[in-house]
Amino acid sequence: MAGIGAERLHLAWVSSAEAQRFVEIATATVESVRQQGALDGEAFAMALEAADMTVNSETIRWLVGKEVKITTKGDVYGRPWDVESYEAVLHKELEREYQKNLIMLAIKKGFTSVRDISAEIGIDLLRISYLLADLEKTNMVEFTGMQDHKPVFAVL
Amino acid sequence: MGDFEPKIVSFLCNWCAYAGADLAGVSRLQYPSNLRTVRVMCSGRVDPAFIIKAFREGCDGVLVSG
Numbered sequence: 001m002a003g004i005g006a007e008r009l010h011l012a013w014v015s016s017a018e019a020q021r022f023v024e025i026a027t028a029t030v031e032s033v034r035q036q037g038a039l040d041g042e043a044f045a046m047a048l049e050a051a052d053m054t055v056n057s058e059t060i061r062w063l064v065g066k067e068v069k070i071t072t073k074g075d076v077y078g079r080p081w082d083v084e085s086y087e088a089v090l091h092k093e094l095e096r097e098y099q100k101n102l103i104m105l106a107i108k109k110g111f112t113s114v115r116d117i118s119a120e121i122g123i124d125l126l127r128i129s130y131l132l133a134d135l136e137k138t139n140m141v142e143f144t145g146m147q148d149h150k151p152v153f154a155v156l
Numbered sequence: 157m158g159d160f161e162p163k164i165v166s167f168l169c170n171w172c173a174y175a176g177a178d179l180a181g182v183s184r185l186q187y188p189s190n191l192r193t194v195r196v197m198c199s200g201r202v203d204p205a206f207i208i209k210a211f212r213e214g215c216d217g218v219l220v221s222g
Binding site (some may be wrong): 004008009010011012013014015016017018021022023025026027029030032033034036037038039041043044045048049051055056121123 | 160161162164166171172173175176179180182185186187188190191192197202203206207208209211212214215216217218219220221222
């Protein structure tokens with residue numbers, strides 16, 4: 001979601017007796033990352049910070065922690081959830097939290113109107129307005145007034 | 157870019173991949189020195205936050221192996 005490229009993250013299973021396999025995986029991983037070149041830390045700083053805030057957020061932590069309970073025993077209302085609908089909710093919430101965090105960071109960087117935020121983070125105006133209303137409700141951002149006929153926001 | 161040496165953080169499970177890496181060392185098998193290994197007691201211990209932290213601190217790739 002942060003756009004750094006899924007190919008930079010490798011996952012592999014190696015048993016303790018498989019030294020040869022470990023060597024192969026290590027070599028393949030290093031080669032793959034070498035092909036992709038160095039990660040531009042500056043360009044992805046904001047996206048990574050937003051991703052960091054997202055995976056550490058209370059909503060996401062709760063949601064992930066409750067996965068087994070929700071998909072096996074149902075939610076607090078006793079409604080059963082299959083894994084697909086649980087994951088759909090999780091992905092939707094991840095995207096929403098991530099975009100909200102990006103907006104917060106953009107405002108902190110001085111992009112205070114909806115149009116400026118959109119130009120900085122590349123999310124459309126309608127979605128930003130919608131998420132800003134949400135951030136206002138939870139006291140994360142504040143509407144501070146009009147400037148050149150544009151509403152301006154500040155992070156609380 | 158020809159002599160670019162990527163920095164890669166590897167999270168290795170103590171019981172599987174770490175032992176595998178150890179054995180590779182003992183058996184004198186050659187593998188690249190770009191990996192910075194973090195030994196974890198289980199690959200389930202690896203939190204997505206660790207991976208993001210690694211990228212934020214400037215590594216080019218992450219390997220999780222269990």
